[in-house]
Amino acid sequence: MRRNENNPIIDLISSLVAPFIMLFGLYVIFHGHYSPGGGFQGGTLLAASVILLRLSLGSDLGQGQFPSRLGTPLASLGVLIYYGTGLAALLLGGAFLNYAFIPFSVLTPLRRSWGILSVEIGVGLAVMAVLVAIYDDLLEGEPDA
Amino acid sequence: MKAANVLVLVAFCGLLIYAATGFPNRGDALSVTNRETSPAGTPNAPAHYIRRAKEEAHTDNMVTAILADYRGYDTLGEETVILTAGLICYLLLRRERSGHEKE
Numbered sequence: 189m190r191r192n193e194n195n196p197i198i199d200l201i202s203s204l205v206a207p208f209i210m211l212f213g214l215y216v217i218f219h220g221h222y223s224p225g226g227g228f229q230g231g232t233l234l235a236a237s238v239i240l241l242r243l244s245l246g247s248d249l250g251q252g253q254f255p256s257r258l259g260t261p262l263a264s265l266g267v268l269i270y271y272g273t274g275l276a277a278l279l280l281g282g283a284f285l286n287y288a289f290i291p292f293s294v295l296t297p298l299r300r301s302w303g304i305l306s307v308e309i310g311v312g313l314a315v316m317a318v319l320v321a322i323y324d325d326l327l328e329g330e331p332d333a
Numbered sequence: 334m335k336a337a338n339v340l341v342l343v344a345f346c347g348l349l350i351y352a353a354t355g356f357p358n359r360g361d362a363l364s365v366t367n368r369e370t371s372p373a374g375t376p377n378a379p380a381h382y383i384r385r386a387k388e389e390a391h392t393d394n395m396v397t398a399i400l401a402d403y404r405g406y407d408t409l410g411e412e413t414v415i416l417t418a419g420l421i422c423y424l425l426l427r428r429e430r431s432g433h434e435k436e
Contacts, residue, residue, distance in 0.1 A: 222393045226400060228411075260423055267416045270409055285405040301391040304401040307408070314412050318419035325426040 202244035206253075209237035217312045221301060227311025234312065235319035247327055259321030266314030273306050 213233030216225035242250035274285040282289030287303025288296055357364030365372060369380050382399055390398035400408055 220394060220397050224394070224396070226397055260420065263416050263419050267412055270412055274405070274409070285409070287402065297391050300389075300402060304390065304392055304397060307401045307405070308397075311408065311412050314416055318415050321419050322422045325422045328427050 198244050202240050206237040206241050209233055209240065210253075213237065213312075213316075217308055218305070220308055221304065227308040228315055230308075231312035231315025232319065234316040235323075238316070238320050239323050242323065247324070254320055256321075256324045259317050259324060262317035263314045263321060266310045266312070266317060269310030269313065270307055273303060273310070277303075 210233075213230045213236075215230075216233060217227055217230030220226040220230070238250070238254045241253055244250075247256075273287070273290065277286045277289045278284045280289045280291065287300045290299055290303050290306075292299050292302035292306070357366070361367060366377070366379065368377060371377050382395060382403070386395045386398045386403075387393065390402045392398040392402070
């Protein structure tokens, strides 16, 4: 593989742009109730910002935002959030994934909305972690990639 | 061999385009999927979602409500598939991890 030549323009631009991509990813996840978006799309945007930093700064310097060792644990955590939301509803007397039984909010009607948000956060976390983990796996062992 | 590949590709492309010409127009109220009742006489799901999604799921975005609330099991399965894909990449690509350091 070609060595990383540390082009200052690429470094600067990607460092400037990556936080905004990350912010937009969070917006897409949390605003999915009102506008197009949701966990899958927001998670992909979060992963795009992390991978952009890794591409420009190199895999070693790019660890700051998201260390490689967190990939699989965070993906599992995201899936567990989803299953946990369903199981919480089950334990509190409802059917599996029936958000009306989760005590997120005092108002029963709003619980469905909060349940959807919790599920979307789990999906976003899992998608982001899996995409970054696959990128890291592909580059495993490459010198200075 | 290469000519056969191109031929198959063109044939599939033509088949897809031919199939796409049979789609109903967007927003066509008389197409089968947009009617109130299915051809068998049972009520159609989309009409219910369009009428009731806002008050049942308390979410303005109907797509999100269907994806995460009505079709919650489906999304759960999708997420599990993604996790499985990530784990398989981990298992296949990270070979020399537990043993000796790589040189």
